[in-house]
Amino acid sequence: MSDFLRSYLTVGIFVGVAVTIVSALLGVSALLRPNKPSPQKSIVYESGVDPVGTGWSQSQVRYYIFALLFVMFDVEAVFIFPWAVRLEAYGLFGLVEMGIFIFVLFLGLVYAWRKGVLRWV
Amino acid sequence: MSAVVLADLAYWQVSILRVLGLLAAVLLPAGTIVYLFLFKMMSFMQSRLGPMEAGPYGSMQLLAEVGKWLQKEDLFPNGADRRVFAWAPIVVVASTFIMYTVVPFGPDAWFADIPTGIYFALAVSSVSVIGILMAGWASANKYSLMGGLRSAGQLIAYELPLVLAVLGVVIQAGTMNMQGIVEAQRNGEMFGVGFIGNPYIITQFVGFAVFMIAMQAELTQPPFDMPVAESELVAGYMTEYSGFRFLLFFIGEYATAGAFSAIAAVLFLGGWALPGIGFDADIMNLLGPLVMLTKMMLIVFLVMWFRFTYPRFREDQLQIFAWKYLIPVSLVNIAVTAVLKVAF
Numbered sequence: 001m002s003d004f005l006r007s008y009l010t011v012g013i014f015v016g017v018a019v020t021i022v023s024a025l026l027g028v029s030a031l032l033r034p035n036k037p038s039p040q041k042s043i044v045y046e047s048g049v050d051p052v053g054t055g056w057s058q059s060q061v062r063y064y065i066f067a068l069l070f071v072m073f074d075v076e077a078v079f080i081f082p083w084a085v086r087l088e089a090y091g092l093f094g095l096v097e098m099g100i101f102i103f104v105l106f107l108g109l110v111y112a113w114r115k116g117v118l119r120w121v
Numbered sequence: 122m123s124a125v126v127l128a129d130l131a132y133w134q135v136s137i138l139r140v141l142g143l144l145a146a147v148l149l150p151a152g153t154i155v156y157l158f159l160f161k162m163m164s165f166m167q168s169r170l171g172p173m174e175a176g177p178y179g180s181m182q183l184l185a186e187v188g189k190w191l192q193k194e195d196l197f198p199n200g201a202d203r204r205v206f207a208w209a210p211i212v213v214v215a216s217t218f219i220m221y222t223v224v225p226f227g228p229d230a231w232f233a234d235i236p237t238g239i240y241f242a243l244a245v246s247s248v249s250v251i252g253i254l255m256a257g258w259a260s261a262n263k264y265s266l267m268g269g270l271r272s273a274g275q276l277i278a279y280e281l282p283l284v285l286a287v288l289g290v291v292i293q294a295g296t297m298n299m300q301g302i303v304e305a306q307r308n309g310e311m312f313g314v315g316f317i318g319n320p321y322i323i324t325q326f327v328g329f330a331v332f333m334i335a336m337q338a339e340l341t342q343p344p345f346d347m348p349v350a351e352s353e354l355v356a357g358y359m360t361e362y363s364g365f366r367f368l369l370f371f372i373g374e375y376a377t378a379g380a381f382s383a384i385a386a387v388l389f390l391g392g393w394a395l396p397g398i399g400f401d402a403d404i405m406n407l408l409g410p411l412v413m414l415t416k417m418m419l420i421v422f423l424v425m426w427f428r429f430t431y432p433r434f435r436e437d438q439l440q441i442f443a444w445k446y447l448i449p450v451s452l453v454n455i456a457v458t459a460v461l462k463v464a465f
Contacts (some may be wrong), residue, residue, distance in 0.1 A: 006132065007233040010139060011222050014232070017140050018218035022211050022369060029191045029365040036194065044198040044262040045360055054200070054261070066440060070277045073448070077284045080455070081240055084291040087462055095463045099456065106452060109444075118444050 065117045069109075076105050139232050146221050146410075150379030150417055151372060156183055157418075158425040159375070166429050186368075193364035198261060201361065205259035210362070210369035212252030217373055219245045220380040225300045227393050227409030228402040238299035239287055242384055243280075246339070249377065250276045253348075256370075257358035268357025271436065272341065272348035278443040279338035279345075282331050285451035289328035289458045290321050290388045303392035318396055322389040327454045329389045331447055336381045337424055338443070340374065344431040347439060378421060386416035 044051050083090070083098050090097075112118060130138075160182060164171030172179030197203055223238035225231040235241050250273055257269015291297055294305035309319030322329050338345040349357035359370050386392060393409030400408065434442070 003234070004236075007235050010136065010233040011219060011235075013136055013140065014143055014218050014222055015215060017143065018215040019211060021144070022214055025191075025369075026365055029193075029195070032192050033194050033364060034192075041194075041196055042199045044200070044260070045355065046263065047355075051263075066274060066278060066444070069444070070281065073281050074284070077281070077288065080288055081237075081291065081297065084288050084459075085295060085297055087292055087459060088295055091463055095459055098459065102452060102456065106449075109448065113445070118441060 065112075069112060069117070072108060073105070076102075142226075142230070143218065143221060143232060146224070146226070146383075147218060147376050147379070150382070150414065150421075151376040152183055153414075153418065154375045154378055154421050154425075156180065158421060162422075162425060163429055190365055190368040195364045195366065196361075198361045200261040202259040202261070205255050206361075207366070209252050209256035209259060210366045210373065212255060213249045213373040214369050214376070216245055216248035216252065217376040217380055219248075220377070221383065223299050224380070224383045224387060224413075225303060225392060225409075226413050227406040230393075230406045230409055231300060234298070234300060237297045239291065239302065239384070239388070240297050242299075242380075243284055243287065246377075246381070247276070247280060249373070252373075253358050256362070260358070260361040262361050264354045264356070264360045265358050268348045268354045268360070271354075272358060275338060275341065275345065275348060275439060278440055279335045279447075282443060282447035282451050283335035283339060285448065285455060286328040286332040286335065287388065289325050289451075289454050292455065292458045292462055293319075293321060293325060299387050299392070303387060303394055306391045307394040318391060318394065320389065320391040320396060325389065325454075325458070327450065328458075329385075331451045331454070332385060332389070333420075333423060334447060335443075336385060337427060338439070340378050340381060340424065342378075342424055342428045344427070344434050345439060346433060347436050350433060378424065379417060382417040382420035382424070383413065385420045386413060390416045390419070392416075 046052070079101070080098065083094060087094055156179075160171045160179065172182040175181040175185045197206060220242050222233045223235050223242050225234075253272045253276075254269050257265045257267075257272065260266070290302065293309075294302045296302060296305065306320055307318045341348050348354070349359065354360070359367060362370060393405065393413050395405075395408070395412055
């Protein structure tokens with residue numbers, strides 16, 4: 001197996017180790033802890049009063065637009081990373097190209113800003 | 122374990138060594154952070170002694186706490202999505218474990234030498250968002266749901282300045298490999314002066330500042346602790362957790378603090394290398410982890426200092442701070458770094 005794949009095999013091993021260790025600790029805890037269920041204990045906490053309605057209530061997701069903006073900028077970052085590694089080889093050409101790319105995306109942020117999207121509604 | 126010894130071992134033997142190293146790398150800094158900073162430094166800053174009873178200066182307090190949490194009943198709230206509820210803390214802790222895979226602790230003391238190391242670390246650090254959303258949603262509690270959503274909103278907002286701050290370092294180093302970034306700082310020079318290398322905290326200071334602020338928010342430490350703001354949301358997404366599953370979130374929080382500080386130490390403080398001192402690789406393999414631990418604790422000290430000093434932001438201020446200040450600043454930082462890189 002190549003070194004490249006072995007590195008990722010190590011990652012896989014570490015995931016396995018994390019899940020195993022945590023499960024083992026939870027197992028130890030299961031041996032030590034008491035188990036005395038009662039109806040009162042499993043009521044969800046809502047500042048001491050009985051909960052009203054269901055826990056999965058509708059709530060306004062105020063950062064919906066922020067999430068969309070995030071996707072835009074995160075894809076931008078994905079494009080910048082390989083360019084950043086090879087910048088030395090690209091020189092001035094790469095600099096100008098990426099300058100235009102970042103400027104266009106920056107205009108997107110300015111547009112969102114001017115539209116009042118970044119304001120708390 | 123020198124390079125010669127490591128080369129003679131089979132892959133499974135190396136893997137066992139790496140697993141032991143990983144456990145030490147995750148648990149030792151997390152324990153040190155909790156005892157040294159959360160218990161003791163916080164107490165001293167508030168003019169009290171902190172834990173004093175368990176062991177000398179309360180140093181056994183951590184063991185006592187773990188023993189206490191192990192014995193607590195594991196409660197599932199009414200109407201909870203039980204399977205998701207049970208797995209959420211495991212996802213959070215596992216993402217921390219994987220973040221450590223790419224952090225080098227010496228010339229040969231690394232876990233996995235992935236070519237796109239820092240990119241990988243940033244990617245897996247976002248997996249914890251999924252765990253937090255799982256916890257918030259599965260609890261069937263209004264506070265938990267609000268906390269989970271706030272957490273997701275905050276983590277994605279500050280993910281961007283974090284990534285963009287790292288880009289400045291990648292441009293300067295010309296590689297995404299963590300070991301390569303350490304070497305670039307060790308062998309680099311600042312405007313022709315090369316005797317301490319080029320630790321990027323100096324030449325990338327703006328990036329460092331943005332990274333530290335974004336890191337504080339990613340760790341949901343005050344002043345960015347709205348997801349778990351106790352006066353508004355009780356404990357946010359952790360409200361319904363008890364016993365050992367709650368402790369897993371707690372371990373995850375401080376182990377992630379250790380992982381982020383390790384990444385910050387590699388990116389900006391030169392990683393395992395000692396500036397201006399050239400020991401050979403065998404010595405650095407032993408000394409490297411200690412150097413890393415020192416640098417990590419310096420970073421965590423800064424995080425905790427801010428944490429104990431500033432009051433909490435408002436939720437809208439949090440979002441505006443990321444979008445209107447940090448992101449433009451880091452974009453300008455990238456542009457300036459790129460121009461300087463090409464010019465010199």
